[in-house]
Amino acid sequence: MKTKKQNADFLYVGRKLLDWYQIHGRDLPFRKTSDPYKIWICEIIFQQTRIEQGLNHYRNFIERFPDVQTLASSQTDDVLLYWKGLGYYSRALNLHKAALQIINDFDGVFPTEHDDILKLKGVGKYTAAAVSSICFGKHIAAVDGNFYRVLSRVFADDFDISNSKAFHYFSELALKMMPENEAGHFNEAMMDLGSEICKPRNPLCESCPLNKECLAFNLGKIPNFPVKTKKVKATDLELHYSFVEFEGQFLIRQRKDDFIWKKLYEFPIEFPVEWEQFITKQKTIAHKLTHKNLTIQISHIRLESQDVFTEFASENGFTIINEEESHLKSFPKPLENYLTNLFKNTSNV
Template identity: 75%
Template sequence: MKTKKQNADFLHVGEKLLAWYRTHGRDLPFRSTNDPYKIWICEIIFQQTRIEQGLNHYHNFINRFPDVETLANADTEEVLLYWKGLGYYSRALNLHKAAQQIMEDYQGIFPEKYEDILQLKGVGKYTAAAISSICFGAKIPAVDGNFYRVLSRVFADDFDVSNSSAFKYFSELTLRMMPEKHAGHFNEAMMDLGSEICKPRNPKCEICPLNKDCLAFNLGKIQDFPVKSKKVKPQDLELTYYFVQFGHSFLIKQRKEDFIWKKLYEFPVEIPESFSRYLVSMKTVLHKLTHKNLTIYIYKVNLPTKKLLNDFAKEYDFTIENLEGSSKKSFPKPLENYLKIIE
């Protein structure tokens, strides 16, 4: 079915959404500021984390790294430690590198132009648009999954959101709705409507401020939108780790910046054949990442002497750690959970 959006009063719908937001917008701590640094941090944190789950992480991160300079000068391991529990650790690494970019290229002052913000490490079109519109008033749509869903339903628009040109298509559609001087509030209104009312499943259409204008709702076809044809098939991967210990000490090493879990700590991924006699148990863990299904085998290896542990650590460049020390380091979630079981 083709869209009937050409018959809609776009700006009227946008103004109606903005009026709803002024009354029903979520009372969130970062909405009381126009500080681009804080808006940047919150946008990165909440891209993959529910608001209620991420608020404490946001406060802790901002309290420890209150400005660009503090973050730029921090040690990478400490940044990762304060990101602990949020997952997607590459985002923390990108935040750290971007803060250093701002110090070097902009003398520590957060850039105002959308194009400059977009050049920061780890910042995509959505985040750059959110910062530009909320902090600097730029009329740029912060298009994300919420926009796709709301607009597809309101206009019964069957444009495939998995299409590579979806961002451009829905950005142009949004610009026709966006009030001239309230781009930031409009973007936040779309985020709130998409996350609180126009949900992927079981949307609350009866209290939606746009239900009289929503073609999908009035046609009884809410669940038909948005249209998405492409589905990325997850890749199945198997990983093996060895928890090599003597007494309360065990071996860890920091990962490099390739593949998954960049800069996080892990256990050895292989051991000398002579160590196989000291295997005492094996645990299988299933873990999902974006586009990856992991099966992780963790073997526990109890060495009989401290010398064996020391020699292995020295030869293969591992760090000898204990549970107390490891709590100050960041591990992939499956290994972090394993350490909790050991403890």
């Protein structure tokens, strides 16, 4: 069985989806605007963040950086600070770089053509399609995980979504369903259906507006779709940090942009062997990234000499900060959690 989509009337299914969306579409702040800058920001934020988790971050980010000029002229640290809590910080760095692209290559005006949007740093096929359709009415499908899941189930289509041709394949299928001049609403409807009804696990099939047309549902094969065979094996990585402090101050340094956690702040990695006597405790943290399983060991070192503390910082390019100042810096999630727990325990003493 390659596909049974010949049993469905594509446009009929698309119109049913739009009728459902007109009544049940989510009331979201970025749906009250056609400003491509704001749509771009929201699409990047919600790529890897659930709506309910990211809404306040979206509002705060737009309030601080209301337009591309403000974003482009801001410091990287400030952009990262307002991204704090969203994770995948490379998204924020790419937003900043793309804003500079818009200033330099498009005279500060957000590009209107799909191919130009696709040239922006950090913008992939999905985001370019979403902005193009929602803001500029381009007849293009914004295919993402929701599209793969919904279309695979509705048409009981076993095309492997890990296949490099999956985006093109499901784009063509979606376009057959998409009524003319409704691309933006159609794409948003598909996003809502995939997020709210056709979920990866425990989908609400009885409430789905397409359950009568859904072949997987009617065949009792919802768990079989979508089909995905290729899995990327996660690699193991060990990291060793030292939290070096002296009388409430501690050392940090900004990471480079050639590995994980680009431009975020971290603790020292190495310390003089004679400091081992000043280790007060050690903590091991397990943390998962998309393709990496991290084991992070943090040694808490409490120095007794200010001269030793400041000399080490000066010679090795570390910044000395305190708790209050640390709130203005962005750290990888496991280090952020370490600081949060440390300060909480300190305040309770």
